[in-house]
Amino acid sequence: MPNVFVEELCRIVASEEDIMLTKAPKGTKDILPADTARWRRLERDFVGACRKAGFEEIRTPVFEHTELFARGIGDASDVVRKQMYTFEDLGHRSVTLRPEGTAGVARAFIENKMYAEPLPVKLWYEISCFRYERPQSGRFREFHQFGIEVFGSHDMTADAEVIGLADAFLRGLGLTELSLRVNSIGCPSCRPSYREALKVFLEPRYTELCDTCKLRYERNPLRILDCKSSVCHELVHGAPVMMDYLCEECRSAFTQLESYLTARSIAYEVDTSIVRGLDYYTKTAFEFVSDMIGAQGTVCGGGRYDHLIAELGGPDVPGVGFGLGIERLLLLLENTGIELPAEPGPDVFVAYIGDGAKLRAQAVATDLRASGVSADIDTAARGIKGQFKYADRIGARYALTIGDNELSSGVAPLKDMATGDERKVPLADIAKFIVGNSEGEG
């Protein structure tokens, strides 16, 4: 069945740009063995924080119908307008690699009628996301997020719970320099009036605005507030702030949130310039920001979205959640000098001398593993010296040597690689010896 995709494939294969064969696509990264231990540590801690707070894991598809993101994130947002990996599949459906996590989880919440479960429904996830952007420090085309969502609560304790979880997780890693910025961006009943007030304020200065802000003036004037151009920054001085235009409901909600954060001893500052770029946000918006990782300083960002579920065709159920960038978090930990423990080497390396011992060594290593001891063994036909060198390189705690003498005596030298001490241990007792010594250390 010839089609446009197959033709494209043939063209690509026939082309001479074979350098690309051994090059990961722009903005993507391999996570190598040297890094995976750090990832596992973060995952373990995050899962722990979520479980302690009563969150359960959800896994959703990497791609969704394009309409989900267009409707959920907003077809005016930059993410939807120019950053999505969208393509037509062979069944002529337009699908998109997820650029963020909330829309997919919200869709799953609706589709699986999770609103019928005891509310609120509290979910966590770890996902890869995809956005077509120019890569830079802390920004990739494929990146990873931890995220949580709470569905079904209008109460600000839910917002405090979400912020509190992020705060506990980040602080638990030893991060203290992160600043938590909180804002309220209002709701559909009060935001329009603020928007108008802001436009009225900016109108006489319109011609002085930078080019991008001229566009923002119509599309999303709130964004002008955090423009980094010094000119705009000056012009915006004295502009009305959302806080002063909140409706009664939003105002009291924000006051409550502040009191709840204080009750939890969570340090924060109100930052009226925070504007989330995803259209679904209402009321609470927050960010954990660092100045240690370059221009993309937001490690964790989130907020409330009271109308997303209804917008997607579900019941009128509110939500609140966050996304936390794992690559940015790792970068921050590195730049802050916080070390995450590396994966330890094997308990024992089983070295052999001679063909007979080579057979026996494999049996010994297999038995050790079955006994719960991690054991490595030469598979590169090295000499005894090479085997010891290798054992040292991989950080083995002990080296066990088996040769003709040991085959006949049944007793083998077990060397502690750190101290150099060597003692004879019966081959049958190796596992017991090592397990015993490990327990003694705690």
Place this chain on the structure above:
RNA sequence: GUGGGUAUAGUCAAGUGGUUAAGACACAUGGUUGUGGUCCAUGCAUGCGAGGGUUCGAAUCCCUUUACCCACCCCA
């Protein structure tokens, strides 16, 4: 999409027109036949991101191109 920067071995790099492209780390083998982390020896870029050009001669000068990094924008 717009700017700026950088490209020499697995890694960090010296080298700005002239004999075989420093050095360090890493890696491999060996230092008499059963022991690592120190030390010593040896090996490891016909090649300087790629493609053209100038020149008797180019990693070094010129043109084109690609990749990566950083910033804008946007956001995790």
